[in-house]
Amino acid sequence: MKIKHYKSQFIQELTPIYDAGEAESFFYLILEQKQQLKRIDLALNPELCFSEAEITVWNSILEALKQEIPVQYVLGTTSFYGLDFEVNPAVLIPRPETEELVAWIIESQKGRAKTEKLKILDIGTGSGCIAIALAKNLTNAAVFAIDVSELALATAQKNAGNNAVNVTFLSKNILETDDLEQEFQIIVSNPPYVRHLEKVAIKKNVLDYEPHLALFVGDDDALVFYKKIAQLAQINLSKKGQLFFEINQYLGKETVDLLEKMNFKNIQLKQDIYGNDRMISAYF
Incomplete structure (x- = not known):
């Protein structure tokens, strides 16, 4: 079958669930990964065909997408901050908003001498996307990462190896931790923050397939993780150390108020590309 004909069928079968633009984006994402072909290749070679074996693979992928399994889980991979990450149902799929948080942290270190040592802790690392992106871009940093899920840590460890960075991964329940036992210049976290009351606004592909633990x-008690991590930061941030959070867009003021009551200084609330309150930086 000609690829262009299969493309039309693929989009038609997905459009009851996704809009046509999203279905088309899925097609080209899969085409690049499975066939190493880009959109331009198909445009320049409209007579390209799929073999019967290839159609079988594509039909399997199509059925998974019709069940609203996220395309990143179907392919087992995604891109984050210019790096490739393996993903599976044990870890959240990295979001563009989290890339903005990473960019903010990297920008905050531009005044630091490259020979000056830096210690960073990522709490609730999941796929390892924050820790690994920081390790890749801040070469003077020793990066540590914590998660309560052993399956997530195994995925993160693999991603660190695939991206050729050293990250020290630790198995720890942060809510049961009283002291991190060392000092860090940066503590960052994208902890669980979606309230159960917000489930009605969450798409099926997230609600049914991404890990509820994360x-x-x-x-x-929607700010339970923020309060606990801020308490640990009071103990384990070095002098002039900085705390970074990704936050619930509906609880920006409440999160700022929490940090103010805990005597954090220079608190900055930042919006993401969609104009939502999404990130906080603070010093203690």
């Missing part, structure tokens, strides 16, 4: 907090 997503949700109770409605009555």
Whole structure:
């Protein structure tokens, strides 16, 4: 079958679930990974065909997408901050907003001498995307990362190896931790922050397939992770150390108020590319 004809069928079968533009983006994403062909290749060679074996693979992928399994899980990989990451249902799929957080941290270190040693801790590392991107771009940094999930840590460890960086991964339940036992210049976290009351606004492909352990907090204590991590930062941030959070867009003011009450200084609340409150930086 000609690829262009299969493309039309692929998009048609997905459009009851996704809009045509998103379905088309899936097609080209899969085409590049499975066939090493880009959009331009198909445009220049419209007579290219799939073999029967290739159609079988594509049909399997199509069925998974029709079940609304995220395309990143179907392919087992995604891109984050210019790096490739393996992903699976044990870890959240990295988001563009989190790339903005990484960019902010890297920008904050531009005044630091490249020979000056830096220690960074990422709490709730998941796929390792934050820790690995920072290790790749801040070569003077010793990067540590914590997660409660052994499956997530195994994925993160593999991603660190695939991206040729050294990150020290630690298995730890942060809510049961009283002291991190060393000092860090930067502590960063993208902890669970979605309240159960917000589930109604979450798409099926996230709600049914991404790990709830990494997503949700109770409605009555939505800032539990922020409070705990801030308490640890009071103990384990070095002098002039900096705390960075990704936050719930609906709880920006509440998160700032929490940090103010805990005597953090120079608190900055930053919006993401969509104009939502998404990131906080603070000193203690």
